[in-house]
Each structure stands twice: as structure tokens, then as C-alpha cells.
Amino acid sequence: MEETMEETMEANAEANTEEKKEKVDKKHYTLINHKKPFRYDEDGLHVTRSCGWSAPGCHLGCGLLMYTNDEGRLVKVEGDPENPFNEGRVCCRCLALPEVVYHPDRILYPMKRNKEDRGKDKWEKITWDEAYSLVAEKFNYYKDTFGPETIAYYAGTGRDIGQYLTRLCWGSGSPTFVFQMSGQACYSPRVAGCFANTGAFWLGDYSQQYPDRYNNPNWQVPECIVIWGNNPIISNSDGLYGHWVVDCMKLGSELVVIDPRLTWLAAKAQHFLQIRPGTDAALALGMIDVIVKEDLYDQEFVSCWCYGFEELASRAAEYPLSKVSEITWIPANEIAEAARFIAKSSNAILQWGVAIDQTKETVPTAQALLAIFEITGNIDKPGAMVPPTNILNYAAGWGAEFLSREQDAKRLGQDKYPLLKMGFQECATDEVMNCLESGKPFKLKAAWIQTTNFLACTGVDPKRTLKAHMNYEFIVCVDLFMTPTIMALGDVFLPACTFAERDGLRIGDGMQRAETINKVIEPLGESKSDMEINLEIGKRISPEAWPWKDVEEMYSSIIDETGYSFKEMQEVAPGYPAFEYQMHKKSMLRQDGGVGFETPTGRIELWSHFYNMASLDPLPAFEEPTPGPVATPELLDEYPLVLTTGARNWSMFHSEHRQVPHLRAIHPDAIIEINPATAKKYGLKDGDWCWVENHLGRCKRRVVQTPIVNEQTCSTDHGWWLPEKEGALDEGLYGLWDMCVGNLIEYNCGKSGFGANYKTLLCKIYKVEEGE
Amino acid sequence: MSAYGLLIDYEWCTGCHTCEVACQIEHALPTDQWGIKIMNVGPWEYAPKKWQYAYLPVPTDQCDLCKNRVEKSHTPTCVKHCQAKCLKYGKVEKLAEELAKKPKQTLFSL
Ligand code: SF4
Ligand code: SF4
Ligand code: SF4
Numbered sequence: 001m002e003e004t005m006e007e008t009m010e011a012n013a014e015a016n017t018e019e020k021k022e023k024v025d026k027k028h029y030t031l032i033n034h035k036k037p038f039r040y041d042e043d044g045l046h047v048t049r050s051c052g053w054s055a056p057g058c059h060l061g062c063g064l065l066m067y068t069n070d071e072g073r074l075v076k077v078e079g080d081p082e083n084p085f086n087e088g089r090v091c092c093r094c095l096a097l098p099e100v101v102y103h104p105d106r107i108l109y110p111m112k113r114n115k116e117d118r119g120k121d122k123w124e125k126i127t128w129d130e131a132y133s134l135v136a137e138k139f140n141y142y143k144d145t146f147g148p149e150t151i152a153y154y155a156g157t158g159r160d161i162g163q164y165l166t167r168l169c170w171g172s173g174s175p176t177f178v179f180q181m182s183g184q185a186c187y188s189p190r191v192a193g194c195f196a197n198t199g200a201f202w203l204g205d206y207s208q209q210y211p212d213r214y215n216n217p218n219w220q221v222p223e224c225i226v227i228w229g230n231n232p233i234i235s236n237s238d239g240l241y242g243h244w245v246v247d248c249m250k251l252g253s254e255l256v257v258i259d260p261r262l263t264w265l266a267a268k269a270q271h272f273l274q275i276r277p278g279t280d281a282a283l284a285l286g287m288i289d290v291i292v293k294e295d296l297y298d299q300e301f302v303s304c305w306c307y308g309f310e311e312l313a314s315r316a317a318e319y320p321l322s323k324v325s326e327i328t329w330i331p332a333n334e335i336a337e338a339a340r341f342i343a344k345s346s347n348a349i350l351q352w353g354v355a356i357d358q359t360k361e362t363v364p365t366a367q368a369l370l371a372i373f374e375i376t377g378n379i380d381k382p383g384a385m386v387p388p389t390n391i392l393n394y395a396a397g398w399g400a401e402f403l404s405r406e407q408d409a410k411r412l413g414q415d416k417y418p419l420l421k422m423g424f425q426e427c428a429t430d431e432v433m434n435c436l437e438s439g440k441p442f443k444l445k446a447a448w449i450q451t452t453n454f455l456a457c458t459g460v461d462p463k464r465t466l467k468a469h470m471n472y473e474f475i476v477c478v479d480l481f482m483t484p485t486i487m488a489l490g491d492v493f494l495p496a497c498t499f500a501e502r503d504g505l506r507i508g509d510g511m512q513r514a515e516t517i518n519k520v521i522e523p524l525g526e527s528k529s530d531m532e533i534n535l536e537i538g539k540r541i542s543p544e545a546w547p548w549k550d551v552e553e554m555y556s557s558i559i560d561e562t563g564y565s566f567k568e569m570q571e572v573a574p575g576y577p578a579f580e581y582q583m584h585k586k587s588m589l590r591q592d593g594g595v596g597f598e599t600p601t602g603r604i605e606l607w608s609h610f611y612n613m614a615s616l617d618p619l620p621a622f623e624e625p626t627p628g629p630v631a632t633p634e635l636l637d638e639y640p641l642v643l644t645t646g647a648r649n650w651s652m653f654h655s656e657h658r659q660v661p662h663l664r665a666i667h668p669d670a671i672i673e674i675n676p677a678t679a680k681k682y683g684l685k686d687g688d689w690c691w692v693e694n695h696l697g698r699c700k701r702r703v704v705q706t707p708i709v710n711e712q713t714c715s716t717d718h719g720w721w722l723p724e725k726e727g728a729l730d731e732g733l734y735g736l737w738d739m740c741v742g743n744l745i746e747y748n749c750g751k752s753g754f755g756a757n758y759k760t761l762l763c764k765i766y767k768v769e770e771g772e
Numbered sequence: 773m774s775a776y777g778l779l780i781d782y783e784w785c786t787g788c789h790t791c792e793v794a795c796q797i798e799h800a801l802p803t804d805q806w807g808i809k810i811m812n813v814g815p816w817e818y819a820p821k822k823w824q825y826a827y828l829p830v831p832t833d834q835c836d837l838c839k840n841r842v843e844k845s846h847t848p849t850c851v852k853h854c855q856a857k858c859l860k861y862g863k864v865e866k867l868a869e870e871l872a873k874k875p876k877q878t879l880f881s882l
Contacts, residue, residue, distance in 0.1 A: 043844050076797060076798070078849070078852065078853070079852065079853055081852070087857075088852055088853070089790070089853055089854065089855045089857070090790065090853050090855075091788060091790055091855060092788070092789045092790050092792070092793035092794075095790065095793045095794050095797050095853065096793060096797065098797075233786045233788065233855075234788075242855075243786070243788075243855040243856055243857075246784055246786060246855075246856050247857070249784075250784065262815060262823065262825075264786055264787065264825055264827075267814075267815060267823040267825035268825075272821070650787075650788055650789050651789060651793075661803050662793050662796055662797065662803055663793075664803075665803035665804070666789050666792075666793075706815070707815060707816065707817065708815055
């Protein structure tokens with residue numbers, strides 16, 4: 001199988017060498033034996049292979065077939081059966097793409113609004129020339145007069161925008177790159193923790209790095225998959241196509257599910273541990289204690305490749321089962337049995353997710369979880385945890401070379417959080433808030449907000465967020481639709497197009513594969529691709545960072561090191577780089593060419609030199625979530641229930657898709673899942689609207705009675721706003737003030753500057769009265 | 773002439789709604805009409821730690837087994853896109869043979 005693919009690769013490479021003789025040699029990627037070129041005709045329609053990577057959509061970039069007609073209209077979207085990533089499958093969001101593309105609410109022209117009219121629907125249509133000149137003039141003025149750091153650049157979740165945005169930011173000399181989430185509590189805490197103590201990030205091995213997938217002879221079915229605090233079939237972080245878990249279950253994988261909710265996966269699991277939200281570190285330490293005391297760890301792996309085992313063991317000894325059971329609300333025997341099951345499996349995956357980032361002490365929590373898999377030797381081997389393959393490094397940020405040391409020193413939050421100095425490139429968001437409010441250490445002047453709707457989604461305490469952001473003198477927003485964030489704050493709206501209307505690259509998070517996004521229709525109205533907008537503005541504010549004539553030239557330059565031009569990659573994609581197991585033994589993980597891991601000791605550091613240097617506890621530990629039934633018992637009388645937030649929905653990605661008919665119909669309302677006994681206790685029944693309230697604020701939710709949560713815990717979804725409601729600020733900002741669960745959350749990050757308690761709150765629930 | 777149908781391995785159906793939306797878009801159905809609809813059976817606990825928790829997609833009167841697609845030798849769109857790969861299209865007799873091989877499946881003759 002492999003050989004055939006390699007032959008195809010060579011044949012393709014040969015065919016292409018004629019036109020591009022001057023180029024560097026093509027890197028070796030295993031390619032697919034495509035039956036057809038990337039554009040072909042079928043049943044009177046034109047078909048283009050492409051890749052679904054935002055906006056709209058998710059993190060993944062599934063392989064798609066885009067169907068267009070002679071009139072240049074996108075007729076339908078299907079999965080690409082030849083693409084090994086999703087094997088022809090898709091979720092409902094990409095199927096409904098045409099409803100997004102042709103949605104009547106899309107903004108199709110650049111617009112501006114007087115600063116005094118923020119929050120009012122008083123937009124005025126302008127030309128692109130006017131928009132570019134206006135933005136460039138203002139940005140250049142602030143940059144030259146007050147310094148480049150006074151202009152902030154805001155990105156949303158990791159999709160096809162982050163890298164262009166970091167370049168726009170750093171290229172113009174600004175270190176103020178912002179992800180508007182308290183404690184940057186998504187993904188980066190986990191990635192950072194992994195790099196700090198192992199020199200690499202670790203992903204579950206579902207064979208996604210091989211084009212022949214489950215048939216690859218080197219791959220092994222994971223015996224055990226530990227789903228820790230996520231519901232991967234619905235959410236899909238870290239490049240994981242969630243239904244791979246189902247594929248593996250069919251092949252024999254058993255599950256351990258750790259979740260406050262009994263999910264569908266949990267019901268099918270060998271072990272389901274119904275954890276109290278926010279107590280994951282205690283559970284992990286308790287499991288480590290069992291594994292150590294019962295001699296179930298991988299002695300060879302630990303003695304050869306781990307540093308600080310004794311110290312870890314004595315820390316874990318502080319978490320005996322009785323104590324851990326009391327903290328986590330999980331019976332002691334269930335913890336012990338699950339720990340034994342993981343340790344005795346020949347290979348096990350830790351399928352972790354954002355719940356680990358969205359806890360205030362995320363750093364020691366992530367450290368504790370990963371330690372289970374480190375001491376059981378589930379690192380760098382088939383069907384266990386493996387480091388992602390790399391094609392390009394730009395996914396973590398592109399254009400860092402333009403940011404001088406002197407400018408980087410002005411990055412907000414480094415004084416307070418030394419960890420931010422150690423290889424990180426983002427600001428501490430909580431400090432950006434302080435800076436906006438106090439004008440210290442400098443006054444932020446302008447903001448560029450691209451495809452992020454933080455008032456409705458990542459940002460907590462929307463009233464405080466809004467007030468602080470009103471201090472910007474000038475705000476530019478780029479998006480597909482009007483959002484509460486833009487209605488409240490924007491001075492200029494630049495309309496972006498969907499991924500059907502543009503070219504692009506999909507070489508992102510998770511195992512990297514060489515994929516292209518291929519334009520199939522002309523952009524609607526005057527909308528433009530995010531990348532074209534960034535290139536055009538870039539040319540006007542930092543031309544040295546944007547030397548390309550057009551986006552195609554820019555893409556080719558990004559992938560130059562692969563030896564492929566953009567056009568060539570479109571033809572052959574997807575391409576898979578080589579992958580090996582046991583890289584630590586083969587001297588493939590260290591820059592100095594030695595064996596082991598890229599850490600100060602060359603071993604996996606269970607006791608962390610890195611954290612020690614950053615004045616943090618070098619060992620994992622547990623801290624009670626605040627607020628919480630143990631940390632703030634005085635709140636319990638008033639707010640007796642534990643609330644977890646951010647439950648994912650099939651048809652919506654974060655705050656997207658609320659206006660897409662076939663997707664909204666699947667999940668029309670924001671919901672709260674409550675145990676039937678609890679609902680009864682508070683006089684609520686299925687379908688009632690209730691207020692969910694804590695000491696900070698409240699939001700409206702529709703009651704769903706379900707036994708999947710226990711009587712003390714309830715769970716709600718996030719990202720809600722109602723595009724069908726009035727948008728103006730004094731008319732409710734698309735229902736935001738009533739719907740935003742951020743009303744109950746505050747800016748309050750962990751000691752490291754990372755992590756915040758998004759998923760561990762206390763609340764009370766009561767019926768919404770008529771007219772409310 | 774033998775009848776065609778859908779074999780559904782409901783042990784693995786995750787309730788992801790892909791089949792519903794695929795069918796609605798293919799047949800231009802409004803948001804409140806379905807060619808196939810997911811039924812949720814559960815969750816309830818019938819013995820300690822034993823949960824009934826399943827989804828079952830049910831083809832409706834509006835299912836035409838993707839006549840237009842099948843004529844052009846494509847698979848029905850719900851089958852093609854099913855995220856759990858738990859739907860199969862074919863001749864009822866053939867599917868019945870497969871039905872006998874594995875529990876927690878159901879066969880719709882359409
Ligand atoms: S998971 Fe869904 S939204 Fe994401 S790329 Fe795949 S089909 Fe599209
Ligand atoms: S076979 Fe076609 S018509 Fe029938 S349910 Fe599936 S998608 Fe709908
Ligand atoms: S697409 Fe498949 S897994 Fe998803 S709901 Fe339909 S039958 Fe179930």
C-alpha cells in the first residue's frame with residue numbers, strides 16, 4: 001500500500017519538475033492515489049476537492065467535495081471519500097455551508113460608523129479604498145505617535161486566521177496579540193505544559209498521521225482511550241476528528257470516561273468516573289498514587305526516560321484514595337479500578353480537552369494528567385501518545401522575526417507572570433484588561449478584531465469587557481456577520497468571505513498534513529478573504545512584512561520550504577510527512593541530536609525545572625476551584641448547585657451558526673441540563689425557561705431534565721446570542737445580556753497567568769417570570 | 773425486482789444529526805421535515821452502572837432512498853456522510869444476511 005502511494009508521489013513530482021526547475025527539491029510526502037484531478041465535472045456540476053477550514057466551521061479542515069453549477073453558485077458540499085482524515089464523512093455544519101454563504105444577513109460591503117455611535121445601528125457603506133486608507137492612516141498615526149504596542153490584535157479560536165494575524169501584529173512591531181479569554185484558557189496552557197516538561201506536545205495516536213489509516217502496519221489499536229473532560233464526538237480539538245474514537249471502539253478500544261456528565265461515550269465506557277467539576281488534578285494524583293503503590297508503572301520507561309519520579313511519588317502520596325474520593329465525589333474503588341485499567345493497558349491514549357485549560361490551576365492539572373501516561377510509558381509508541389508531525393512551524397505564530405526584543409519586552413503580563421517570558425508570544429489577557437482600564441503601563445489606542453465574537457463567547461463579564469474596550473479610540477472588525485461584539489464596539493467593519501470563496505492553506509494544529517483550501521465561487525458582494533484583507537492592510541502599515549503581490553504568491557512563499565508551489569499543492573493535496581515511533585530513542589527529539597527529550601535533563605520532567613525557574617511548584621498539585629462548595633462554603637446557602645459551562649453542540653461552533661436555519665433548528669435554545677430530582681426541587685420542568693444566577697450575574701436557559709448529571713451539578717452551553725433579536729446596545733445587543741453565561745464568570749486567572757475557572761461555578765436556578 | 777433498504781447498526785449511532793441534515797439539504801426539505809429522523813432511546817439506568825442510551829435513525833415517508841443519487845451510482849447521502857459509518861444501503865436480502873451477523877442492528881425495507 002505504502003509503495004503504491006510513494007510511486008504516485010514520485011510520478012506527480014516528475015510531472016511538476018518541468019515547469020518549476022528552479023525550485024528546491026520537493027519534500028517527501030506520501031500522497032493519495034487520486035482518481036480525478038482536483039477539479040472535475042460530474043452530472044452537470046463542477047466538483048472541487050477542498051478542505052473545510054473556517055470561516056465558518058471548526059478546527060479540523062475535513063476533506064470536502066464542493067459542487068458548483070455553471071452560474072458559479074455553490075450548490076452543495078459533500079465529504080471527500082478519498083481524504084483519509086474524514087473518509088468522506090462530515091458533520092452537519094459543513095453540509096449546511098451553502099446556507100451560510102448565501103445567508104441574507106451576511107455583511108457584503110465595508111462599513112464605517114462614528115465613534116460616538118458605537119452600539120447604534122448607524123453604519124455607513126464605504127469603498128474598500130476608503131476603508132484601507134482610513135485604517136492605515138489611523139494605525140500609522142498611533143504607531144508613530146504612541147508606539148506600535150498601543151495597537152492590539154485580537155484573534156479567536158485556532159483556525160485559519162491566527163498566523164496571518166500574528167504577522168500583522170508582530171510585523172508592525174506590536175507585541176499586543178490578544179486572545180480575549182481570562183487566563184488564555186484554551187489549548188495553549190496544555191501545549192505549554194507539555195513543551196515545558198517534555199519538549200513536545202502529545203496527541204492521541206488514532207493513525208491520523210498515515211494516509212492508509214487503520215490499515216497501517218505500524219499502528220496499533222489503543223487498548224484504552226481515556227476521555228478526560230471532553231466529548232470528542234461533538235467537540236474536536238487538537239486536530240481530532242471525534243468519530244475516530246468510535247472507529248477505535250469498533251476495533252476493540254475500551255474507554256475510561258471522566259466527566260461530570262454521563263455522555264453517550266460514558267454510557268459505553270468500561271469505567272465512567274462522574275467527577276466534580278474542577279477536581280481533575282486531585283483525581284490524577286490519586287490515580288498516580290494507586291499506580292505507584294501497586295507497582296503498576298512502567299519501571300523501564302521511568303528509570304530510563306523520566307526525571308523526578310520519587311518526588312512525584314511522594315507528592316501523590318499526599319492524595320490517598322479516601323481523600324481524593326471526598327474531593328472528587330467519585331467512589332474510591334472506582335478510582336482505583338480505572339487507574340489499574342489504564343496502567344495495565346498495553347497502550348493508552350489521554351484524550352484531553354479544554355476542561356483542563358479552563359480550570360484556574362491549569363498548569364499543575366495538565367501536569368498531573370500527563371504524568372499518568374508518562375509513568376505508564378504511554379509516550380512515543382503506537383496507539384498511545386505521540387508528537388504531532390510538522391510541515392510548517394507557522395501555525396504557532398508567523399512573523400515573530402519582526403518583533404524586536406525591545407518591543408517584546410512590552411508584552412503585557414510578563415512582569416506579573418514569569419512563565420509568559422519563557423517562550424510564549426501572547427499577552428496575559430487579564431493584564432490587557434487592567435491595562436485598558438488603568439492606562440498603565442501604556443494607553444492602548446486601537447484594536448483589530450478579526451473573526452472573534454468575544455463579548456458573546458470567550459470573554460467573561462461582558463459588561464466589564466465592553467466598558468474596558470470602549471477605551472480604544474479606534475476599532476476595526478473583520479467578520480462574516482454583524483455580531484454583538486462588532487455592534488457594540490466596531491468603528492470599521494471589513495467583510496470577510498467564507499472558505500468557499502477563497503484559496504488557503506490547511507496546515508494547522510494536530511498532525512500536520514499538506515492541504516489546500518480551494519476557491520470555488522467568487523466572493524459575494526465586495527467581501528474578501530481574511531488573508532487578502534490582512535495582506536492589503538499589512539502592505540499599508542508594515543510593507544516590509546508583506547512583500548507579496550497577491551495571496552497566491554504569499555501562500556507559495558509560506559510553503560516554499562516544502563518545495564511545492566501553491567498550485568502544485570492544490571493538485572496533490574493531502575500530503576503526509578513521514579512519521580516514526582520511539583523518536584526519543586532515535587535521537588529525533590532533541591536539537592543537540594542526543595537521545596531523550598528536549599528538556600534540561602533530557603528526560604521527561606515529572607519534577608519540572610521549567611516551572612521551578614518560573615517560581616511555580618515544580619510538581620503537580622490540586623487546588624480547590626473558587627468559587628466552589630469547598631472553597632466558598634459561605635456561598636452554598638444561596639447558590640447550592642455546581643455549574644459547568646461550555647457543553648458543545650452538534651450544529652454550532654462556539655458563537656457561530658446561530659442564524660443558519662438547518663443548524664439552529666437542531667438546537668434552537670440555550671439550555672441547562674438538570675437532574676430531574678433537582679428540577680423538581682426548584683419547581684422547574686422540561687422546557688421551562690429559568691434564570692441561572694450566581695453572585696456575579698445571571699443568564700436565561702431552557703431546562704432540559706436529564707439523569708446524565710447528578711443532583712448537585714448542572715451543565716450549560718456557551719456562545720449564545722440571538723441574531724433574530726434587536727442588535728442595538730440599548731435594545732439588548734442581540735439578546736446578549738440575557739443569554740451570555742459569561743455574566744456569571746469573572747477575570748481571574750491562575751498563578752501562572754494561564755487558566756481560569758470557566759467550568760466550575762456555583763449557581764441557583766429559578767423560573768423566569770412572564771414578561772422577563 | 774428486489775426491494776432496497778437501509779441497514780442501521782444502531783450500536784454505534786452517536787446521534788450526530790449528520791444524516792438528518794444531509795437528507796434535508798439533498799431533498800431541499802424545510803427545517804421541520806425529515807427524510808430520516810433520530811430517535812433518542814434513553815438514557816436510563818436499568819441496573820447499577822448499566823445504561824440504556826441509544827440513538828436510532830428512522831427513515832420517514834419522505835425517504836426516497838436517494839433515488840436521484842442512486843440512479844447516478846452514488847450512495848444515498850445519509851449513508852455516505854454518516855459519521856459513525858453505521859448506515860448501509862443495499863438490497864434487502866443482502867442486508868438481511870448482514871443483519872443476522874451482528875446484534876443491535878435494524879433493517880428498514882423501503
Ligand atoms: S468537523 Fe464538521 S465543521 Fe469541522 S471541518 Fe469537519 S465537517 Fe466541517
Ligand atoms: S436514503 Fe436518502 S432520502 Fe432516504 S433518509 Fe437517507 S438521505 Fe434521506
Ligand atoms: S449520521 Fe450516523 S451516527 Fe450520525 S445520527 Fe445519523 S446514523 Fe447516527
